[in-house]
Structure formats: structure tokens, C-alpha cells
Amino acid sequence: MAPILDAIQMGLAFVFSWPAIAFVLGGTVVGLIFGALPGLGGSIALALLIPVTFGMDSRLAMVLLSATIGGVAFGGSISAILINTPGTGPNAATIFDGYPMAEQGRASEALGVSATASALGALFGLFILTLTIPFAREIILAFTPPEFFWLAVLGLTVIALTAQGSFLKGIAAGGFGLMLSFTGFSGLFSVYRFGFGTNYLFDGIPLIPALIGLFAVAEIIKLTARGGTIATSSIESGEGSVWTGAKYVLSHPRLFFQSSATGTLIGMVPGSGGSVATFISYMQAVQLSNDPESFGKGNPAGVIASEAANDAKDGGALLPTVVFGIPGSAVMAVLLGGFIFHGISPGRDLLGPNLHVLYIIIFALAVSNVMTSAIGVTFAGSLAKLTRVPVTVITPAVLVIALVGAFTLRLTFGDVVLAVVLGFVGYFMSVYNYSRVAVVIALVLGPVMERAFSQSLQIADGDYLIFVTRPISVVLILLTVLSILLPAIRSLRQEANVGGSA
Amino acid sequence: MSVPDKDPNRVDRVLNQLPEPIVRLFHVDVLQYDRLFTLVLTIYIGILLVMTLEYRPEARQVPWVIGIPTFLMLLTVLAIQSSSRVRELADQLSNTNVFGVGGRAPTEEVADQIELSGDLAENEARRIEARFGLVTSTVAILGLLGLIYVFGFYVSIVVFLVIIYRYRAGLSWLATIAITAAVWLFAIGIFHVVLKVRLYAGLLDIGLGSLL
Numbered sequence: 209m210a211p212i213l214d215a216i217q218m219g220l221a222f223v224f225s226w227p228a229i230a231f232v233l234g235g236t237v238v239g240l241i242f243g244a245l246p247g248l249g250g251s252i253a254l255a256l257l258i259p260v261t262f263g264m265d266s267r268l269a270m271v272l273l274s275a276t277i278g279g280v281a282f283g284g285s286i287s288a289i290l291i292n293t294p295g296t297g298p299n300a301a302t303i304f305d306g307y308p309m310a311e312q313g314r315a316s317e318a319l320g321v322s323a324t325a326s327a328l329g330a331l332f333g334l335f336i337l338t339l340t341i342p343f344a345r346e347i348i349l350a351f352t353p354p355e356f357f358w359l360a361v362l363g364l365t366v367i368a369l370t371a372q373g374s375f376l377k378g379i380a381a382g383g384f385g386l387m388l389s390f391t392g393f394s395g396l397f398s399v400y401r402f403g404f405g406t407n408y409l410f411d412g413i414p415l416i417p418a419l420i421g422l423f424a425v426a427e428i429i430k431l432t433a434r435g436g437t438i439a440t441s442s443i444e445s446g447e448g449s450v451w452t453g454a455k456y457v458l459s460h461p462r463l464f465f466q467s468s469a470t471g472t473l474i475g476m477v478p479g480s481g482g483s484v485a486t487f488i489s490y491m492q493a494v495q496l497s498n499d500p501e502s503f504g505k506g507n508p509a510g511v512i513a514s515e516a517a518n519d520a521k522d523g524g525a526l527l528p529t530v531v532f533g534i535p536g537s538a539v540m541a542v543l544l545g546g547f548i549f550h551g552i553s554p555g556r557d558l559l560g561p562n563l564h565v566l567y568i569i570i571f572a573l574a575v576s577n578v579m580t581s582a583i584g585v586t587f588a589g590s591l592a593k594l595t596r597v598p599v600t601v602i603t604p605a606v607l608v609i610a611l612v613g614a615f616t617l618r619l620t621f622g623d624v625v626l627a628v629v630l631g632f633v634g635y636f637m638s639v640y641n642y643s644r645v646a647v648v649i650a651l652v653l654g655p656v657m658e659r660a661f662s663q664s665l666q667i668a669d670g671d672y673l674i675f676v677t678r679p680i681s682v683v684l685i686l687l688t689v690l691s692i693l694l695p696a697i698r699s700l701r702q703e704a705n706v707g708g709s710a
Numbered sequence: 711m712s713v714p715d716k717d718p719n720r721v722d723r724v725l726n727q728l729p730e731p732i733v734r735l736f737h738v739d740v741l742q743y744d745r746l747f748t749l750v751l752t753i754y755i756g757i758l759l760v761m762t763l764e765y766r767p768e769a770r771q772v773p774w775v776i777g778i779p780t781f782l783m784l785l786t787v788l789a790i791q792s793s794s795r796v797r798e799l800a801d802q803l804s805n806t807n808v809f810g811v812g813g814r815a816p817t818e819e820v821a822d823q824i825e826l827s828g829d830l831a832e833n834e835a836r837r838i839e840a841r842f843g844l845v846t847s848t849v850a851i852l853g854l855l856g857l858i859y860v861f862g863f864y865v866s867i868v869v870f871l872v873i874i875y876r877y878r879a880g881l882s883w884l885a886t887i888a889i890t891a892a893v894w895l896f897a898i899g900i901f902h903v904v905l906k907v908r909l910y911a912g913l914l915d916i917g918l919g920s921l922l
Contacts, residue, residue: 260900384780387776394769397765399765401761428847428851432843433840435839600878601879604879604893608854608871621858628851631851642751
């Protein structure tokens, strides 16, 4: 217990020291802006920021990246409430009641509800994460290469869950990402694979330029192809008090805890996504309400349900990311890229010698969520105006910064070309329903899986039984099979329900 | 980089000047492009699988385990996209899209970003406009890449932003210069000055990076 308390103390002291607190503020503002701008969001903000952290103290870099994540969720609710356009996917459920409140002239109250529910929801999720860490340390120590192999395979089956709507394409996208991840020189086999006769790919597909391409450049293409402004409708903040909204949250503790717990739990399931968390939480709130008809017409309880779950899910999603290196969401996948970029390994490293870094991340997220709500409510109107700027003004600037960022990590022009190429690949994947998140998860987990596979065989002198004879491995195999079959089972149950009700 | 809102007939005017085969590409069904993209992915995975034949058996073990099923899955997607009989069979296997590729139609620009109206002609016009936007943004992005390759970041950022803001977005010279300067100072300030990274100076290195 003593190492944990020491790490907590170190983390807390660092986050509140100078210049870390300034980085929290900077990351919060960046997150707010990227969250409020529909089409951008957390993944792009992080992908663009990681190159900026080049050469930076890794702890400060983690503060910046975590604070950015903290700012995104509430930023997305500002545009959802004021202009009926969710800044990020998970904020979509906020529209149902947030925008009607704004139309009724209660925008400030809605923002107050969102700000309070977001900040408290995030703190709830992080508190649960903190409680879980001591157990996670014990679990991770029981893992050896065969378990890590199955863990990576299990993580890859998350792809099946991210492939909502098009299972085959989602799995194929994961396979495509894995094949990309095998590119480069393999020290295990002393062979340079899939190099296409060039030396550029010797070190493999660089993760950060790939992320910049798949997310930032792809979204720029998407926005510019569409044209116009980011948002088309607008509404002013209107009458009503932010404090009325804040008090409303505090006077509904049951709804708040129920929504936050839902968000945290769903966030822990890799690949389930923030949108799933917020919609399930919203549906729960409607089902358990005494006045379900008022939802969708400006009921602040709808905003609590959506926003508390949305922010609480980040704490939950951090758990599989930091413990097993399995990203819980697209944002966490990019954050994992940031870990790798700064030489921080999830699992034993982050739960052992670098435990204080984990607490730095947790405290930075907590502080940024509180800051986000305060800043967001104060400047919500100005932020909303950004969404009415034509995309022809925003996207060229973002494109330039994205390409400069892609170059600076390895000082190779090839990385700029790669970001552009993967930008177009990412655009077409998005348009034709091939999951980009699946590619990113595969890029991160592919090398882990292959390394663990080879190490396991080395340990067992080539005996493949090592993969199926260890107890934890067997549990992971069962979970993997369940994860693969889950979408099919869910579909069959839906079919049975439809058949039954017909 | 995008379709200006001010002149709704601009797309038609430009398309009228293009050869007929190119214009026809703007009218092709979304599913055709979906199939083409799947085909490109299938060929890419196929090429990788062929390349593995040159490697030692242990080095191709995992790529085969992943690549062969991926290749087969993409072929299945292609078959479903190309044959109505296969599509019917897949639908019979599950009408809830367990194996499906067609449960969610390809979003493409028009369905993803623009609210569809009941008017088919209007939807077609919007789709063409969005595809035109895609072509112009592709030209702009590849143009920027070419500029960077030849002139490097220091010059290209200025040239690119001035052209886009002044001539595509139609901003005033004052706004163009102000935004260009702000973005240039931000990019160069963060990376060149703060992080001490010398940005790529291009084939025709005019030494601007050294002067800064």
C-alpha cells in the first residue's frame, strides 16, 4: 500500500506544481475547442498534440494529453446544447434535452447542468479507477507471454465490437491494420517484411503519423468535401442561470450516481465506446423516470444522464488502457500511442516503477475536468461561435499543423507522405464503413501479439500447448470466444425478440 | 478546398467543361465505389500474402494466420457486394447483419453529412457537389504535399494558405494575411523556435530555415 500512497502524493504534488498546472490549463483549453468543433474531437486533438510533446518531460506530456481528454467531453456538449450539433459522438444524447432547453431560452441552465454533471461524473469515474488500481497491480503480475498473447487476441476481438453495423468489414479492417503492423524489420526473425523495396518502412509504420493521417487528415478531407460551416443552426445562451443547472444536478444524486456508474462500467469494456455509454445511460434515465414523456422536450435529467456517463466513462476506459495496454476507446488508442512515444509501457511499467505517472494522468484528468466546466460555462457562447466559421478557414490551418506534426517526430518527409496517404485511406474507410478504430487497435496490438507468440514458443521449446494449458490463458480464450460470438448472439436475440413480438 | 456556398452553379459550370468520361465518374453509384475500395484492400492484402512467400516459415507464420482470413473476408465482402444471389444468401443467414456488409449503406459524403431529402434529383445534385468537393480538396492536399516537397515547410505554408484563403475561401487580403501569419507563426514558433526542430526545407532549400 505504501508505494501507492507515495505515488499518489508524487502525482498530486506534480500536477499542482509549475509548469504542470499551466499544461493542465493549456490542454483543457485545447480539449474544449476541439471538443466543441464537430468533426474534430479528442482523437484528432491528441494526434496533433503528441508531436508537440516531442522532447518534453514525459510527465508534462502526460499532463497535457490527459488534460486535453478532460476538456473534450464537456466541449462537445456546448455545441450539442447551443447549436444542436454534438461536438463528439458521445455528446449526441445531450442534444435530446439540451437543445430543447436552449430553444426554450434555458441554454445557460442546460450548460450549468452539463458542466456540473461532467465534472462530477469525471471525478466519480476516476475515483473508481483509483480504487481498482491496487487489484490491477496484483493481476498484472500473474501475466506471462502466453497470457499476453491471449490478452492481445482478446483486445483484437474488441474490433468486433467497434464494427457496429458491419461486422465483416470491421474484422477485415482489423486484419488490414494487423498486416500493416507487421511491416518493417522484425528482430525476432531477422527479416525485413513488406518493405516494397524501400528503406523508409524499415522501422515499421510509424504510429503517430499514421494516427494523424487516419484521424486528422481524414476528417479534414471529410469536412472540406462537405464544405459550408461546421454548424448550420445557432441559438444564443439565453436567460436562466448556470447555478440553477448546477443545483439541479446536486438535487438529483440518485440519477447522477446511476449515470456515472453506468458510464464507468461501460467505459471499462474495451471498444464499447462513449456513445454506447451515454445512450444506455439516457435510456435508463427515461425508463426509471416518473415522467418519461418529458424527456426529449427539455428535461435537464436527460442532460445529466448523458453528460455524467460521458465523462465518467473516461475513468473506466483508462483501466484497460493502463493495465493491459488495450485501449478502451479511439481516444485511449491515441493516448496509448502517446505512452509508446514517450517510452511509457502500460501494465507492469505503469503499475510499477512509473505508478506516479499513472496518478499524474488521473489527477491531471480530474483537475482539467473541473477547469473545463468553469472555463466552458464562462466562454460557452464564444466557443459556439467557432462552429459557425466556414470549414474553408479552419481546415487549411489544421492540415498545415497536422503535416508539420507528422514530420517533426522523425524528421522524415516520408512521414508527411504517409500521413496524407493514410488520410485518404482513413477517409474512404470512414465513408464505406470500415472501422478506423479497428486499424489503430491492430497497429498497437499487432506487434505485442506477435512478440508474445514468439516468446511463448521460445519458453515452451516450440510446444504450442503452452497457449492452452495455463489457467489464465483458458479464461482469456473463453472471453475471446465470447467476445467474437457476442455480436452474433445479440443479433439472434434481437431477431428472436422481433419474431416473438410479431 | 471546399465548394463555396456563394455560387451554387459553379460545380455545373466546371463539370460542363470536363470530358464526358470524367463527368460520368461523378454520377457513379455509391456502391460501385464501395466495391472498388474493397477491391483495392483485397489486392493489397493479396500482394502482402504473396510477399510472405519470400520469408522464412516462422516469419510468415503470424502474417498468414491474419492475412489469409482477412483476404477471404474481403473476398466475401466483394462477393456480397457484387452478386445479388450471394447477398440474398447472406440476408437469409442473418437479416440482422451478423455476416452482413449491407446493413448500413455506405455513408459517403452525401448521406453522412447532408440531410437527405425525398427529392432524388436534389440528392443526386448534393452527391455530385460533395464529390466535387472531395476532388478539389484532394487537389489542394496533394498540391500542398508537392509544395512542401519542392519548397519545404517554411515557404509552402505561406503559399498554400494565401492561395486557399484568398482564392478558395474568398477572404479579404487583410484576413488572409492575418490568418496565414498566425498559423505560420504558430507552426514555426512551436516546432522551430520552442522545440528546436529544423523543418524540412525542400528540394530547393533557399536557406530560410537557417535564417530563422
